[in-house]
Amino acid sequence: MAPEAALSLALNHLLASEPWARERLAPFAGETIELRAPLVPALRFAIAQDGRLAPAAEGASSLVVRLGPEAPAAALRGEEHLLRAVEVQGNAKLASEVLFLARHLRWDAEEDLSKVVGDVAAHRLAATARTLVAWHADAARRLAEGILEYAVEDAGLLARRDELAAISDAHARLRDGLERLEKRIEWLER
Numbered sequence: 001m002a003p004e005a006a007l008s009l010a011l012n013h014l015l016a017s018e019p020w021a022r023e024r025l026a027p028f029a030g031e032t033i034e035l036r037a038p039l040v041p042a043l044r045f046a047i048a049q050d051g052r053l054a055p056a057a058e059g060a061s062s063l064v065v066r067l068g069p070e071a072p073a074a075a076l077r078g079e080e081h082l083l084r085a086v087e088v089q090g091n092a093k094l095a096s097e098v099l100f101l102a103r104h105l106r107w108d109a110e111e112d113l114s115k116v117v118g119d120v121a122a123h124r125l126a127a128t129a130r131t132l133v134a135w136h137a138d139a140a141r142r143l144a145e146g147i148l149e150y151a152v153e154d155a156g157l158l159a160r161r162d163e164l165a166a167i168s169d170a171h172a173r174l175r176d177g178l179e180r181l182e183k184r185i186e187w188l189e190r
Contacts, residue, residue: 002055003040003041003043004043004044004045004055004056005055007043007045008045008053008054008055011045011053012052012053013112014105014107015051015052015053015105016052017108017111018105021051021101021104021105022050022051022052023051024051024097024100024101025047025051025052025053025097025101026047026049026050026051028047028062028091028093028094028097029047029048029049029051030046030047031046031047031062031063031091031094032044032045032046032047032056032059032060032061032062032063033045033047033053033061033062033063033064033065033094033098034061034063034064034065035065035067036064036065036066036067037066037067037071038067038068038069044056044057044058044061061090062090062091062094063088063089063090063091063094063095063098064088064089064090065086065087065088065095065098066086066087066088066089067085067086068085068086068087070085071085071086079103083099083103086099109126109129110122110123110125110126113125113126
C-alpha cells in the first residue's frame with residue numbers, strides 16, 4: 001500500500017468521526033494538499049466533494065505544507081512549538097482550514113478500541129496507556145533534573161540563578177563605580 005493511501009485511510013477515519021471537519025474541507029473539493037517532511041517522500045492528497053481525502057496524482061498543489069527538520073523535537077515540546085516548525089505555501093484559506101483541523105481534530109483511540117475489545121477493557125487499556133505515558137514523562141523530567149543538579153552542584157559546569165544575579169549586581173556596581181571615577185578624573189584634569 002502506498003504511503004498516501006495508508007495516510008489517507010487514517011485521516012479519513014478521523015474525518016469520518018467528526019462531520020464538522022469534513023464540512024470545513026468540502027468547499028475546497030478538487031484542490032490538492034502536498035505534505036513534505038525530511039527523509040520522507042512528498043505525500044499528495046486531493047480533497048473530495050464530501051471533504052474526505054484521496055491520494056493525488058502528480059501535478060501542481062494548491063497547498064504545500066513543509067515540516068522542518070526540527071519538527072519531531074518541536075512536537076515533543078508542544079503544539080505551539082510544532083506550528084513554528086511548519087512552513088505553509090499556497091492557498092491561504094485552505095492553509096487556515098488545514099491548520100485549524102491540525103489543532104482541533106483529535107483521535108479518540110479509546111472509542112475505536114472499545115469497538116474491538118468492549119467499553120470496559122478499552123477504558124482500562126487507555127488508562128494504563130495514559131499512566132505509562134505519564135510515568136515516562138515523569139522519568140524524563142527527573143532525569144533532566146538530575147543531570148541539571150549534577151551540572152550545577154557537583155561538576156560546577158553551570159551557575160545557579162542567584163549566583164548569576166549576584167555577579168550581575170556586582171558587575172553593575174563596578175560599571176557605575178568606573179563611570180564615576182572617569183568623571184572625577186575628567187573633572188580633575190580640567
